[in-house]
Amino acid sequence: MSQASIIVISGQIPVRPGQWERAQAIAQKHQEASRKEPGCLEFAFSRDLEDPNCLRFFERWQSDEALAAHLAGPAVAATNAALPEVVAGKASILKFAAVPLPFP
Numbered sequence: 001m002s003q004a005s006i007i008v009i010s011g012q013i014p015v016r017p018g019q020w021e022r023a024q025a026i027a028q029k030h031q032e033a034s035r036k037e038p039g040c041l042e043f044a045f046s047r048d049l050e051d052p053n054c055l056r057f058f059e060r061w062q063s064d065e066a067l068a069a070h071l072a073g074p075a076v077a078a079t080n081a082a083l084p085e086v087v088a089g090k091a092s093i094l095k096f097a098a099v100p101l102p103f104p
Contacts, residue, residue, distance in 0.1 A: 006041060006100070007067050009059040011093035012048070019086040020047070023055055026082045033075035034059070039066020053088065 015023045027045035034043040041060040048054035061067040070076060 004099075005097040007059075007061040007064055008096040008098045009057070009061070009067070009093065010096070011057050011091055013055045013057070013083070013091045014088040015053045015055050015086055016088040017053055020052065023083075023086040026079060026086065027055060027057075030075050030079040034070060037066070037070050037073065037075070039063060040070065 013023075024045075024047075031043055031045050034040055039062040041062060043057075043059050045055060045057045048056055059067075061070065
């Protein structure tokens, strides 16, 4: 029995020193909007425990189509417009197709 795959996005954004509060506000707004989008199963930003200037994100989407709609939507556009003020370099983003594993 095969299970449908989900799309997983994992990444990190380097934040300029002294810009964490602004980055957090941008991330919070993006997270709240993204969680309401069709096909979003999980969306979370967090601060790295070892590097306080690293903003990490983790997303799970029902399909490539849901992710594509998200990437073309207003939340991503607003975030992309706001991020240059706070980022210290290029984001690192990975995309995976995953299937749930059974857990005892």
